[in-house]
Amino acid sequence: MDYAYVNDAKDQLGLRLALTMGVPGPWSQAAKYLFQYKNYPFIAVGQKGAQENPELFAWTGHRNAPVAVYEDEMPRVGWYEIVMLAERLAPEPRLVPASSAARAEMFGLMTEMASEGGLAWQRRLAMIDVMRAAITDPKARQLPDTLADRYGYSSDAAARANEVCTDILAMLAGKLGAQAARGSDYFVGDEFTAADLYWACFSQLVAPMAEDLNPMPERLRGPYTAPDSVKIEPILLRHRDTMYQRHLSLPLDF
Numbered sequence: 001m002d003y004a005y006v007n008d009a010k011d012q013l014g015l016r017l018a019l020t021m022g023v024p025g026p027w028s029q030a031a032k033y034l035f036q037y038k039n040y041p042f043i044a045v046g047q048k049g050a051q052e053n054p055e056l057f058a059w060t061g062h063r064n065a066p067v068a069v070y071e072d073e074m075p076r077v078g079w080y081e082i083v084m085l086a087e088r089l090a091p092e093p094r095l096v097p098a099s100s101a102a103r104a105e106m107f108g109l110m111t112e113m114a115s116e117g118g119l120a121w122q123r124r125l126a127m128i129d130v131m132r133a134a135i136t137d138p139k140a141r142q143l144p145d146t147l148a149d150r151y152g153y154s155s156d157a158a159a160r161a162n163e164v165c166t167d168i169l170a171m172l173a174g175k176l177g178a179q180a181a182r183g184s185d186y187f188v189g190d191e192f193t194a195a196d197l198y199w200a201c202f203s204q205l206v207a208p209m210a211e212d213l214n215p216m217p218e219r220l221r222g223p224y225t226a227p228d229s230v231k232i233e234p235i236l237l238r239h240r241d242t243m244y245q246r247h248l249s250l251p252l253d254f
């Protein structure tokens with residue numbers, strides 16, 4: 001991925017998408033694929049994970065990613081508002097179902113994957129624990145310490161994280177199982193939706209794809225991988241492999 005600097009992108013027209021560079025951050029990856037899937041052009045702006053990002057902050061009021069800035073509209077940072085922006089700018093091919101019942105189902109599933117307290121949030125708490133244990137020199141702990149400050153880490157919260165992840169993964173696997181029984185490969189209805197796209201990206205923070213498909217920094221592969229106590233049903237990984245093959249580009253690009 002080619003990244004522009006904030007100062008070169010902020011006065012441009014159209015869509016600017018600040019994305020975390022160098023790691024498969026699931027929120028950033030998913031935001032990028034939303035617009036790529038819809039063939040909607042954007043300028044990718046580099047955000048440095050767990051850094052101050054002062055230029056990004058001065059421009060958008062945020063230090064993390066993704067941040068979607070369309071024309072002179074307010075910067076959008078939450079996954080939900082970024083999905084809805086993508087749907088507005090490029091209604092076709094749609095990623096949000098037309099029926100309200102299907103929409104409610106899809107956003108419910110995505111909330112469990114991507115919202116505060118959801119799967120990736122919990123995985124990050126557990127990951128901070130793993131990184132802190134692996135780095136003994138406190139001065140080298142900048143990455144996990146910054147993430148801990150930003151995302152509500154406490155050792156109590158981290159201790160509960162694996163259990164919450166197991167529960168959410170079982171729910172997602174159950175949903176895919178029920179869909180398979182009625183002949184669908186997708187989370188909702190019979191078509192690819194944002195829930196399928198988000199699971200493909202968020203699965204990388206549970207069971208990252210192999211090096212040739214997900215060339216992430218080797219030192220992060222362990223922390224990104226859920227421990228054996230977190231049960232991952234095979235249907236979850238079959239689903240994400242199929243979604244990448246059918247609808248999303250590989251290898252991952254960050």
Ligand SMILES: N[C@@H](CCC(=O)N[C@@H](CS)C(=O)NCC(=O)O)C(=O)O
Binds near residue numbers: 065066
């Ligand atoms: N605001 C996003 C979540 C953003 C988020 O957690 N981003 C992470 C991963 S892509 C990040 O930027 N981490 C590194 C950092 O905080 O610098 C949402 O709720 O949808």
